[in-house]
Amino acid sequence: MPATQxxxxxxxxxxxxxxxxxxxxALDLLQARGFNAFSYQHIADRLGIRKAAxxxxxxTKADLGLALVAHYRTQFEDWRAAQMEKxxxxxxxxxxxxxxxxxxxxxxxxxxxxxxxxxxxASLPPPLREAVTALDTELREFLAGVLExxxxxxxxxxxxxxxxxxxxxxxxxxxxxxxxxxAGARSFTRMLRQLERDLGITND
Amino acid sequence: MPATQxxxxxxxxxxxxxxxxxxxxALDLLQARGFNAFSYQHIADRLGIRKAAxxxxxxTKADLGLALVAHYRTQFEDWRAAQMEKxxxxxxxxxxxxxxxxxxxxxxxxxxxxxxxxxxxASLPPPLREAVTALDTELREFLAGVLExxxxxxxxxxxxxxxxxxxxxxxxxxxxxxxxxxAGARSFTRMLRQLERDLGITND
DNA sequence: GCATACTTACTTACCAGTAGGTAAGCTCTT
DNA sequence: AAGAGCTTACCTACTGGTAAGTAAGTATGC
Numbered sequence: 001m002p003a004t005q006x007x008x009x010x011x012x013x014x015x016x017x018x019x020x021x022x023x024x025x026a027l028d029l030l031q032a033r034g035f036n037a038f039s040y041q042h043i044a045d046r047l048g049i050r051k052a053a054x055x056x057x058x059x060t061k062a063d064l065g066l067a068l069v070a071h072y073r074t075q076f077e078d079w080r081a082a083q084m085e086k087x088x089x090x091x092x093x094x095x096x097x098x099x100x101x102x103x104x105x106x107x108x109x110x111x112x113x114x115x116x117x118x119x120x121x122a123s124l125p126p127p128l129r130e131a132v133t134a135l136d137t138e139l140r141e142f143l144a145g146v147l148e149x150x151x152x153x154x155x156x157x158x159x160x161x162x163x164x165x166x167x168x169x170x171x172x173x174x175x176x177x178x179x180x181x182x183a184g185a186r187s188f189t190r191m192l193r194q195l196e197r198d199l200g201i202t203n204d
Numbered sequence: 205m206p207a208t209q210x211x212x213x214x215x216x217x218x219x220x221x222x223x224x225x226x227x228x229x230a231l232d233l234l235q236a237r238g239f240n241a242f243s244y245q246h247i248a249d250r251l252g253i254r255k256a257a258x259x260x261x262x263x264t265k266a267d268l269g270l271a272l273v274a275h276y277r278t279q280f281e282d283w284r285a286a287q288m289e290k291x292x293x294x295x296x297x298x299x300x301x302x303x304x305x306x307x308x309x310x311x312x313x314x315x316x317x318x319x320x321x322x323x324x325x326a327s328l329p330p331p332l333r334e335a336v337t338a339l340d341t342e343l344r345e346f347l348a349g350v351l352e353x354x355x356x357x358x359x360x361x362x363x364x365x366x367x368x369x370x371x372x373x374x375x376x377x378x379x380x381x382x383x384x385x386x387a388g389a390r391s392f393t394r395m396l397r398q399l400e401r402d403l404g405i406t407n408d
Numbered sequence: 409g410c411a412t413a414c415t416t417a418c419t420t421a422c423c424a425g426t427a428g429g430t431a432a433g434c435t436c437t438t
Numbered sequence: 439a440a441g442a443g444c445t446t447a448c449c450t451a452c453t454g455g456t457a458a459g460t461a462a463g464t465a466t467g468c
Binding site for chain 2: 032033034036037109111114115116117118119120121122123129132133136137140158159160163164165167168170171172173174175176178179181182183187190191193194195197198
Binding site: 018049050052053056057 | 416417418419420421
């Protein structure tokens, strides 16, 4: 899509920004309701455009899902780059990652995009499944590095491989966001505190 | 539902067992695909009956969802009663609970019914939401008791309130079952081992 | 500098399929 | 005779997706 690149490069080229508006709204709907629980019609209605306009930008729902994963991946990469630039340590990185989840929860009870897609995994188009698996792996590898570095620096304390510990932490965060919808937001903040205790982090 | 009680009480009263077959299949579909991802038509097709027959037993999908939660609750109560009868200790109970999750995963990559319903919480009929919250609370209270008893007996070792630790464990189990679909079944068994390590359980 | 050719970003109008749900009738057992 | 347990036939709403058309902008050749 050379035209898209052109628009992205030159601000004057983007007259409406419809594509970006669809992506932002769809990510919201995905996190708040799930991939199978929103339709092109919902997006069109809330954006004041026609359904076919959504299909123009994202021909099939699989295309939209793929773009959503790519969009979320970009957001994560930007966050990671910003953290690295300001020299964030393992504790900053872990707490920053937790803060992202907490922000989701407070923003209308949203969940992690990957957690939502994994919950609906069986009904996802195969290409979307592969994209989810790939990003999921990337996030876990990043966090495993954070955990290992933190343990080496004496900031975290835990038994077993960091690759196993990261599974507990990401599963807790994703599952905890879902549980918080039924059990209340406090359940999630209490869970976060417990996750820190389980890493030997002593709170002031 | 007097008819249900009658059929359940007197085996001769149940000629076909259609109601039970619907419940069993619907629970399967719920765990494997999600509440919004199966339809009355799916159930009817796989059971060799008509869609209206499903509506006869469960007029609306909310009714079916409510029955599903009640059904799962009964299964849990039966399991708990059986464990209590054979004098299971905290470690048996915790591992038994983990084994249920592992059994779900191996039975076609199914997830915890409550975890699935919580992931779709926003699109659930309000009565169903309340039933989910109630059962979720019950399960957590049970497990918190197990954790506290185990800590008192020197079997488990963890910091903080058992009510917080149970949030980490249930969120891990529910989230871990979803993640396993994208990351593979091994990720779940490794996560289970880490959960045990985080409780100070030393494996042979 | 102006017409021609083409692209972008939509709209209107439609499609087949499926969703949940209902009313009326049939059949078998008690 | 009555009711439980269905079936047939239907309804409306909505799903993802497509075809055809159009207004507005951009690029190119002369």
